[in-house]
Amino acid sequence: MVKEYDVIVIGGGPAGATAAGLLAKAGRHVLVLEKEKFPRYHIGESLVPGVMPVLEELGAREKVESQLFLRKYGTTLRWGAERELWTIHFAEAGPWEYAFEVKRAEFDNTLLNHARELGATVVEEAAVSEVLFDGARAAGVRYTLGRRGSAVDVRARYVLDASGQSKFLAHRESLLEWHEDLRNIAVWTYYQGGEFFPGKDRGNILTEYHGDGWVWVIPFADGTRSVGFVGPSDLYAETGLGPEEFFQSRLKVSTEARRLLDGAVRVADYRVTKDWSYAAKTFTGPGFLLAGDAAAFVDPLFSTGVMLAMKGASAAARTVDRILDAPEREDDHQQHYEDTYRDFFGTVVSFVRYFYDARRKRTDYWERAQELIDPVRELETRADFIRLVSGLADGLAVMDVDGGAPAPAGANDS
């Protein structure tokens, strides 16, 4: 039995499971500590094609496909100066034609079990209460098993914080910086039945803007729908309404969402979350790295959260793998992770900010996408827009600090 691990991962969501799986695949002894018992509920149900290469890298794509999640071939929007609906299809910008609409309980459980199969040790209902430091260097964690368990200390050469919006290390190390201009609130619930987009578009998410915010409608394979409203936190506070009255008042002014929900029945309570856009001042420190929402989170406008979590975790896994091989180069490898992830994340944030001005023309959004990800104008502007919102813009292809393209984690395994 391993007494000291190579890596301890805090949290078993998409970021934690991805990093743990890839590090285990690379032959590292990995311990994942997850405070919940999986499967557990989570928001963040509409995926973008940017998750597909990471599922391939993990060798988990077939498992996810076999879960019969609804395939999402595109996105339907009512957004911008022109008020009619418009639809984009991921295939227009290839190479991944679709992603999935997922119940996160099932999706996350599949990924976490996959990490186990790749060799990671996963302990559920294990809440990390402290990161242990040797001087300034992270050297392990303290956790409690179950509700009444006693504290257990476990050591590792590296600690990866993938604790999601708990932001475990960012809180403790005072690293948080909020995006004040994106202080939004979301109120959501679930419906059964109603109308669906026809044919291949059945799995599209609807994103519909209405003056003071926007509504999402995400269909699932079982005929249920996740329906939410996102708008400024202040607006919610000012109305003085409770979640139900507030949500229904916003739904009432939508047109397409209401049409899709015609005849549908609400099947769940309302949920509320607010104040979520932020980035940690640094994603790294001696002996530790932050990944996924634990590092940074941007408004869910383009459904990029799970993609950022998984792509970022893949980059984090490679970074840690290299540092364990060459600890004397920790600073270089960390700096590279920091720069690459901040750049990629920054592109998404910048585009979300631009897109939130819903008075612009559709072509303005496309042109802005091109400016951000394709300055040499290799593709048409519309294709660049699709590539960006698919999470397929270049940016997280982690290169060696020496400049050469790295072998994927695990590529040297015999």
Ligand SMILES: Cc1cc2nc3c(=O)[nH]c(=O)nc-3n(C[C@H](O)[C@H](O)[C@H](O)COP(=O)(O)OP(=O)(O)OC[C@H]3O[C@@H](n4cnc5c(N)ncnc54)[C@H](O)[C@@H]3O)c2cc1C
């Ligand atoms: C309103 C809203 C809508 C969203 N919609 C979408 C969407 O449509 N598509 C999309 O891709 N994303 C969406 N997101 C974002 C998405 O939910 C997240 O980006 C994604 O879940 C991040 O994955 P993660 O692994 O970093 O964190 P998480 O999925 O949150 O996983 C973190 C895990 O760490 C565990 N943990 C926390 N603290 C501890 C501790 N101390 N010890 C042990 N374990 C711990 C938690 O239990 C959890 O399981 C949305 C977010 C919000 C707020």
